[in-house]
Amino acid sequence: MNQSHSIVGTHATILIADLRGFSTLMESVPSTLMVDLLNRFFGLMAKIVKRHGGMIDKLMGDAIMAVFGVPNRRPDDLIRALNCAVEMQLGMIDLSHRNERQGEPRLYAGIALSTGDVMAGSFGSEVYNEYTVIGSPVNLASRIESYAMRGQILLSEATYRAAGDAIQIGTVHEVQVKGRASPVMLYELKAVTQPHLLRVPMVEVRKTPRVLVDFPAVFQRVEDKRVLPERIVGQVQDIGYFGLCVDLPVALPPYSEVMMSMAPEFGLDSQVEVYARVLRSRPHQDRFRTNLQFTNIDTPGHRRIKHYVDHILWGN
Amino acid sequence: MNQSHSIVGTHATILIADLRGFSTLMESVPSTLMVDLLNRFFGLMAKIVKRHGGMIDKLMGDAIMAVFGVPNRRPDDLIRALNCAVEMQLGMIDLSHRNERQGEPRLYAGIALSTGDVMAGSFGSEVYNEYTVIGSPVNLASRIESYAMRGQILLSEATYRAAGDAIQIGTVHEVQVKGRASPVMLYELKAVTQPHLLRVPMVEVRKTPRVLVDFPAVFQRVEDKRVLPERIVGQVQDIGYFGLCVDLPVALPPYSEVMMSMAPEFGLDSQVEVYARVLRSRPHQDRFRTNLQFTNIDTPGHRRIKHYVDHILWGN
Missing domain, CATH: 2.40.10.220 (predicted glycosyltransferase like domains)
Structure with a gap:
């Protein structure tokens, strides 16, 4: 987005995918490998976001943030965001297998989805501006993301409710996050049922x-x-x-x-x-x-x- | 930066300025005022970064990240970063006074500086890439930033040592941050002495x-x-x-x-x-x-x- 967009209130789903444990990993791998690993991760995630019609908002260290519903809303924004998240986790399994065959570290992502009203447009001033979304659903996505374990996709309550019977969920946890008076419920996504059944792959942790x-x-x-x-x-x-x-x-x-x-x-x-x-x-x-x-x-x-x-x- | 830059190892100073308490404030102000407040903050910070020859890396919620030393290194990168941080805090005082006269909330920033070896260039893939810097000094800046109180500028040990007698410091704290085996020292910047003496303004907290x-x-x-x-x-x-x-x-x-x-x-x-x-x-x-x-x-x-x-x- 190179031209300046005025800031409007809208409704969107925010997706944040973050590499688990990458900052510690970074201390122990050569920087060329670090760059390769990050680019493989960002490249894979970006490809999947584009395929599902999401907007890539930014890279933040070892995380990527995407938004579904801006600059234009579509009726299936949420379904596409959910499918995007599951395909990201499927993609991570392939990526880790490829890395492993080359004697390189496996990579695992934690993913958070949050849905709600945001302000979207070019923030900043003439000196510098960036098209982005700002609002509590964005903060909430970033907080939920910190709870996601390897291979997990966690949904905010608003995302869970809006998804209705288009999803199957696993465990539900209640946590209290900063800046929110009442506890926040986290829903673990197990599968999306629309347009086809697509299951979140199991990470081998418990096996x-x-x-x-x-x-x-x-x-x-x-x-x-x-x-x-x-x-x-x-x-x-x-x-x-x-x-x-x-x-x-x-x-x-x-x-x-x-x-x-x-x-x-x-x-x-x-x-x-x-x-x-x-x-x-x-x-x-x-x-x-x-x-x-x-x-x-x-x-x-x-x-x-x-x-x-x-x-x-x-x-x- | 619209063209793609190859990724190279270099040395840089990272500056993160973040609004203290803005996410809570956001819940209690109308969204148009929220957008105005953010844009005033981002606009002011961006102007000061540009004036000191820093590169604005990204906006992240209510924070702005700037880098001194990319895409090209200059001998006074660190001094310019330090002066930039102090002028940011001076600018925040004016901004808050203007807000207050209009019956709007005061805004306070916490600022962190961290210096060291980073990888800089276009991260991602052909599908999506972003010119940014990645490496432990970036993570450290983001962790130090979370310790900065209203009006404070905190320096990493590497920034403090590199600055030598170009700065005056206040309290020093030892904290243990995640991903680092040994404790991290935080140095509170009180003044920069080059090219002229420039003091960090006192926030009225204790008065x-x-x-x-x-x-x-x-x-x-x-x-x-x-x-x-x-x-x-x-x-x-x-x-x-x-x-x-x-x-x-x-x-x-x-x-x-x-x-x-x-x-x-x-x-x-x-x-x-x-x-x-x-x-x-x-x-x-x-x-x-x-x-x-x-x-x-x-x-x-x-x-x-x-x-x-x-x-x-x-x-x-």
Whole structure:
């Protein structure tokens, strides 16, 4: 959009797709590979957005934002946005397989959709302006996106309601986000049924083996991308390639994030950190049994865990 | 930048200026005023960036990102970036005064600067590409930005070191951000000394009167833009237009964020929330005396506080 568009109120669906754990991955890969990985991701996402008639709004670090319904509204904006999201996740599986065959890191995206009234047009001034959309549905999409795990598509309540029977959903979570007095519901998209049934592919997270262990590890909460100083010591019960189960002295809210510091049990000379998100936490004896999913994979810390699991499983 | 630029490694300073508390403000102002306020902010920032020879990278919601050193490096990139940041804060004071005279909300920006090696060029594919910079200094700028309070300019360690005696700094804070094993130091910019002495203007936060009070209030931590369910009851000791002092049963880390729910003491029919950031927390008797700065001003919740303070001060 090179010409200036006046700003109008309209209705749109915002889609944000973000690479999970890429900023940590970035620290451990050469910059040429980083650029290749990002361009493959952006290239694939942009192609799928265009095919579904969405407008690509911007790239933001390792995320891409698209909008359905601007500059012109169409009756099937929402259905196209939903299909776009599912095809993005299908595309990510192919992309990761191709990367893996070349010995390169797999990439996983988290996707958020939010629908509602926005202001759309050229923001800024004569000196500099950008065609974009602004409003609470945009902020909400960005907040929902931070909750999406690898391979997941999360919908806002407005998107869920507007989609009606055109979708099938999985788990529903209630979270409280900043700037909203009442809790926000997040709906996990499982499939779109229009124009054809299209299922969100399962990410292999829960399929890999886990090994029973019993060792302490230190956890620190991550708040607003900051690691809090308080150290929570937990007893790890089982561990796999993509997550672990730990007994903690405190209950952590679902989707909250922690940094785990691995101890010498992993045969380390220096300490390595791994980030993880809480799947669930339930009372167990006098503690809280907590399931965590690693958020940064293919990093040095994560590879150490994989080696450890392999070592126990296969003794090598 | 309309033609495609190949991606090269280079050195640059990233500047992010973000409106403090705008997403909450947005919920309470008409959308035409919201658009006007944003365009005034973006227009002013863009003019200052251009004047200092920076490249405007993108608008992101209520933030603007600029880069000094791309597409071409110049020896004074950093000095120009620093001067740009100070003039932005000077410009925000004028802008707020003009807004206030028209009965419109004041606007405050937080600014972050980060310097280092980035990849710069056209990211994406033929389908869609954008000239931008990617790399850890960009992520770091975005994380530092979230710590900046109203009127503040925070520098990364690399920016601080590269600036040498061209700057004067205020407080230094150590924080631990996600994706970094070691703590990150944040340097508050007070003045740039080259080419001329240019001071960062003081925001009036600490100048307004405070009233001594003694009532309970409920606090909830805000993590990664989410409000945590746990309710912390504190006893408010004094309160002003822009902050309060409260005794809490727990120590909260500096810069961490809380949501405060105001009680019927404020003469409310419905409950109103106010967001605040921790300035400091120190042991006091068996509790922690905590100084908070409100992050969202000119919102219904904040106006209620202002009325309450005025009522005690002036009895009206």
